[in-house]
Amino acid sequence: MRIKVSIIFVALVTYWGYWLVQEKHKNTQSFAYNERGNLLSELRRYDEAIESYRQAILIKVNYADAYNNLANAQRQKGQLEESVANYKEAIRFNNDHADAYSNLGIVLSEQGKFEEAVEQYRKALDLNHNLFKVHNSIATLLSQQGNIASAISHYQQAITLYPAFAKAHNNLGSTLAGQGKFKEAIEYFEKAINIDPNYVDARNNLELARSLSK
Numbered sequence: 001m002r003i004k005v006s007i008i009f010v011a012l013v014t015y016w017g018y019w020l021v022q023e024k025h026k027n028t029q030s031f032a033y034n035e036r037g038n039l040l041s042e043l044r045r046y047d048e049a050i051e052s053y054r055q056a057i058l059i060k061v062n063y064a065d066a067y068n069n070l071a072n073a074q075r076q077k078g079q080l081e082e083s084v085a086n087y088k089e090a091i092r093f094n095n096d097h098a099d100a101y102s103n104l105g106i107v108l109s110e111q112g113k114f115e116e117a118v119e120q121y122r123k124a125l126d127l128n129h130n131l132f133k134v135h136n137s138i139a140t141l142l143s144q145q146g147n148i149a150s151a152i153s154h155y156q157q158a159i160t161l162y163p164a165f166a167k168a169h170n171n172l173g174s175t176l177a178g179q180g181k182f183k184e185a186i187e188y189f190e191k192a193i194n195i196d197p198n199y200v201d202a203r204n205n206l207e208l209a210r211s212l213s214k
Contacts, residue, residue, distance in 0.1 A: 030060035034069060041073050049073045064094035068103065075107055083107050098127035102134050114141050132161035136168045143175050151175055166195040170202040177205065182213035 037052035053070035057063055071086035084107050090100035105120035121138040124131055139154035155172035158165055173188030189206035192199055 027060065030056040030063055030066065033059065034063065034066045037066070037069055037073070041069070041076070044076075046073045046077050050077070062093045064090045064097050064100070067093065068097060068100045071100075071107075072103060075103070075110075080107055080111055084111075096127055098124045098131065101127065102131060102137075105134070105137065109137070109141060114145065117141060118145075130161055132158045132165060132168070135161065136165065136171060139168075139175075140171060143171075143178075148175060148179060164195050166192040166199055166202065169195065170199065170205060173202070173209070174205055177209050177212070182209045185209045186213065 033052050033056035037049040037056065040046070040049035040052060050070060050073045053066050053073065056066040057070065060066070067086045067090035071083040071090065074080075074083040074086065084104065087100050087104040087107065090097050091104070094100070101120045101124035105117040105124065108114075108117035108120060118138055118141050121134050121141075124134050125138070135154040135158035139151040139158065142148075142154065143151035152172065152175055155168050155175065158168040159172065162168070169188045169192035173185040173192065176182075176188065177185035186206060186209050189202050189209060192202035193206065196202070
């Protein structure tokens with residue numbers, strides 16, 4: 001009886017070792033395909049990148065990062081519905097994937113689904129409050145919805161997290177100008193231009209704010 005138990009134990013250990021080796025090999029392969037996809041995306045060869053990400057997922061079906069990257073490439077190709085579906089898959093396999101929530105918010109915003117986009121941005125910020133670009137994005141939507149106080153707060157948080165964020169300075173200036181606060185708006189437009197002297201929108205906004213403040 002003891003011999004049979006020992007044989008079974010050895011067999012289980014052997015199988016477990018084999019399984020671990022196979023899993024490690026699969027993880028290495030899927031990681032390589034994902035990294036190849038990232039390189040191709042950097043080169044804007046999105047069709048090839050999409051195929052590479054799909055290979056990564058084929059090997060490792062719960063690879064959340066690969067789903068997120070696949071969705072990014074599809075978004076660049078204008079395949080928004082497919083992109084949404086794959087961001088949701090990334091979240092399904094990793095519901096702490098802040099980038100997937102943020103990216104899903106971007107696509108939903110591009111589709112005109114602004115309330116849904118705000119919801120996804122909030123989820124991203126709940127997971128990582130330091131996403132300064134997300135603060136800027138949610139602020140823009142909140143401003144459009146008339147939630148000015150919250151919009152200003154998020155723009156300010158974006159600037160606090162990344163003081164050299166010219167776009168957030170300009171956007172905050174525009175929001176303040178819309179409230180008739182031209183003196184404050186001018187300060188933010190000037191900061192945006194100091195960061196990026198070639199920022200045409202900020203220069204135009206500054207000129208307009210100065211003319212309206214007289």
